[in-house]
Amino acid sequence: MQEKVVTALLTALNGAKQKGQLRTPVWPTVSLDAPKRPEWGDLASTVAMSLAASEQKAPHDIAQIIVDNLSERDQLFDRVEIVRPGFLNLTVKPTLWQEVIRDIARQGRSYGRTDIGKGRRVLVEYVSANPTGPLHVGHGRGAAVGQAVLRLLNAIGYDAVGEYYINDAGRQMKLLGASVYARYQELSGRTATFPEDGYHGSYITAVAQQIKAQLDSVAEKLNPADLEARCRSLAYEMLLGFIREDLRSFGIEIQSWFSEASLLESKAIEQALDELKARELLFHQEGAWWFRASLYGDEKDRVVKKQDGEYTYLASDIAYHHDKLRRGYDLLVNVFGADHHGYVPRMQAVMQAYGHPKERLHVVLVQLVKLLRDGVEVKMSKRTGDFITMREVIDEVGSDAAKFYFLMRDSKTHLEFDLELAKQHSNDNPVYYVQYAHARICSLWRVASERGITRPTASETDLTVLTDPDELGLIKKLAAYPEVLEASALAFEPHRVTYYLQQLAALLHTFYNKHRILPPAGESDIDESAADGLTPGRTAARLVLMGAVQQVIHNGLDVLGLSAPEQMSFTTSHE
RNA sequence: GCGCCCGUAGCUCAGUCGGAUAGAGCAUCAGCCUUCUAAGCUGAGGGUCGCUGGUUCGAUUCCAGCCGGGCGCACCA
Numbered sequence: 313m314q315e316k317v318v319t320a321l322l323t324a325l326n327g328a329k330q331k332g333q334l335r336t337p338v339w340p341t342v343s344l345d346a347p348k349r350p351e352w353g354d355l356a357s358t359v360a361m362s363l364a365a366s367e368q369k370a371p372h373d374i375a376q377i378i379v380d381n382l383s384e385r386d387q388l389f390d391r392v393e394i395v396r397p398g399f400l401n402l403t404v405k406p407t408l409w410q411e412v413i414r415d416i417a418r419q420g421r422s423y424g425r426t427d428i429g430k431g432r433r434v435l436v437e438y439v440s441a442n443p444t445g446p447l448h449v450g451h452g453r454g455a456a457v458g459q460a461v462l463r464l465l466n467a468i469g470y471d472a473v474g475e476y477y478i479n480d481a482g483r484q485m486k487l488l489g490a491s492v493y494a495r496y497q498e499l500s501g502r503t504a505t506f507p508e509d510g511y512h513g514s515y516i517t518a519v520a521q522q523i524k525a526q527l528d529s530v531a532e533k534l535n536p537a538d539l540e541a542r543c544r545s546l547a548y549e550m551l552l553g554f555i556r557e558d559l560r561s562f563g564i565e566i567q568s569w570f571s572e573a574s575l576l577e578s579k580a581i582e583q584a585l586d587e588l589k590a591r592e593l594l595f596h597q598e599g600a601w602w603f604r605a606s607l608y609g610d611e612k613d614r615v616v617k618k619q620d621g622e623y624t625y626l627a628s629d630i631a632y633h634h635d636k637l638r639r640g641y642d643l644l645v646n647v648f649g650a651d652h653h654g655y656v657p658r659m660q661a662v663m664q665a666y667g668h669p670k671e672r673l674h675v676v677l678v679q680l681v682k683l684l685r686d687g688v689e690v691k692m693s694k695r696t697g698d699f700i701t702m703r704e705v706i707d708e709v710g711s712d713a714a715k716f717y718f719l720m721r722d723s724k725t726h727l728e729f730d731l732e733l734a735k736q737h738s739n740d741n742p743v744y745y746v747q748y749a750h751a752r753i754c755s756l757w758r759v760a761s762e763r764g765i766t767r768p769t770a771s772e773t774d775l776t777v778l779t780d781p782d783e784l785g786l787i788k789k790l791a792a793y794p795e796v797l798e799a800s801a802l803a804f805e806p807h808r809v810t811y812y813l814q815q816l817a818a819l820l821h822t823f824y825n826k827h828r829i830l831p832p833a834g835e836s837d838i839d840e841s842a843a844d845g846l847t848p849g850r851t852a853a854r855l856v857l858m859g860a861v862q863q864v865i866h867n868g869l870d871v872l873g874l875s876a877p878e879q880m881s882f883t884t885s886h887e
Numbered sequence: 888g889c890g891c892c893c894g895u896a897g898c899u900c901a902g903u904c905g906g907a908u909a910g911a912g913c914a915u916c917a918g919c920c921u922u923c924u925a926a927g928c929u930g931a932g933g934g935u936c937g938c939u940g941g942u943u944c945g946a947u948u949c950c951a952g953c954c955g956g957g958c959g960c961a962c963c964a
Contacts, residue, residue, distance in 0.1 A: 341904080343904095343906095347907080348907080348908085348909085348910090349907080349908080352907075356906095356907090358905090358906060361906070361944085361945090362905095362906095364944080371944085395907075396907065397906075397907080397944070397945075398906095399906080399907065442964080479964070482963095482964070483963070483964065484963090484964065509963095598962085599962085600962050601962095602962090611889085611890070611960080612960090614961095614962095615961085615962045616962095617962085618962040619962060620962080622962085624961090624962070624963085624964085625963070625964045626964095628964095650891095650892075650957090650958065650959095651957095651958055651959070652958095652959085652964095653890095653891055653892070653958070653959065654890075654891075654958085654959040654960060655959090656891085657890095657891095677891095677892080679892085679893090679957085679958090680957090680958090687898090720899095720900085720901095721899090721900065721901085722900090722901085724892065724893085725892080725893065725900085726893080726957075727899095728898095728899060728900090730899090733913090736926090737926055740912080740913065740926090741926075742912070744926050745912095745926070745927090747926085748924080748926050748927075749927095751924075751926090752923085752924065752927085755923070755924055756923055756924095758923095759923050759924095760923080763923095807901085808901090811900095811901060811902090811911085814901095814911075814912080815911080818911085821927055821928065822927090822928065822929090824923080824927075824928085825919090825925090825927060825928040825929085826928080826929090828922080828923070829923060830923050831923095832922055832923085833922075833923090879924080880924075880926060
């Protein structure tokens, strides 16, 4: 719809240029928004005002020229108005809005999807939590955001794949092994020195207990170093297994798992660094090897190989991203915790060092989640390992509710997450508000079929009866979905869709409350239904409209990775 | 000290490639269920868009400087 109008405006502009009425060489982007007030029409554009400078004319005059050159004016618009400085207020013919419903019915699940990504390949790296403990709430937000970004990109025609980078090499693995080993010893009645900076969480003891059960029979034959190594690898496998399970039960499916250790084994780190060395982007100083990150806008150069000969974390990451690039992705998206924002320039320097524009890597930052219970902050201490896990949250509030909350706000801002609110099955809970809108429409189908009313098809229904402002308001919101989806995907900001769905659901609930869709079951209410002009034709048209609303809510929830239930369970609703 | 992010209603937050009287939810108050699910709806009150300048016909939006909060500034990951 918006597209049609923009095209019409551009045609008018070009026509005016040919007649010599306008002379701006390149048109600015033709803005077209739903204005704030209904009396300003359905769509408003500010092109005339933005052309004022280059045309050296009054905005109002330019607007007039555009209007005069609108060749399809009568086919498209009921009303075209020029207001004060130079706003162009357009009221689109209802028949065009009604067409939107047919589009939705025809396109179904693909309504809103586009191909502007042109099949370009994208790798979305997300979660990537160290396999040294269970996922916590912050990881949950990262998982929800990463998955939503991935699905959004796919929805606009990219070919996106999700990957989890496993930090299974280096220091934290050693610490994990040492921590588990120490607990193992304690469980065996021996005193052990717990490593400084070790993992203190109680889950370590639980893991040690399980490992002890497995190893007790052979433990005697192992020297301490071997035993610790066994502890390390068994603990790693167990913890990564928990992570996989947690993600699965959260409804997150990671297509690809990439091991950091594999980079060491395959010599990929050496190769990646050699390539940089060959381009003189590495230098040796004070016994260490440095990457010239400052050449590409980072604030300083960075060590990749330490004096002791060990690679830094950055070296692995260089090799990892080198590998991603070699796999032929056109765009790399990394979902990072916001505390890693300082790392971004470094990684973008790496992109450039390998000859790619820094925009080829886009980093989505995800801020911390502040957990509340009834408005009181739930304190978490990383040091003692005493934190609320993602598992506990989804067990308590459910996957859909958790995801919706994680996706409600711009990911780069702090999020307050009230557990009590999130699990409430009430009107205070936006998740159910949206899902309920979907379920309500599904319920309509059930009641309709009980009363012998068959569901009308969009193509065979006369939709011109849909002229009520509430009906048109609903359609206009539906018409905006493709734009919202596209903008949301291009900005890597899923919360725009979440917000849109709440608005759409609100319109639906209002409509549902105000207008009847099905004729009443009895005959007593004939007058009431007549007052709202409820004829069989109107019922059919409204049912088609409801089908379109249902479809869009479904599509929106789906792109966010949420379910669209056909009915709500009322088990805990009334107290 | 330097860098990044945030500062919008009592609370939590949308909106910001510059536009017309700044929005939603919660909370508060007043209403709506013999009718398609009240997990819903209607109405009311509530704001110097952190402050000060600048650019502009026009700034909550862009720029600069301040103030307040968070995070980051390792041969840790």
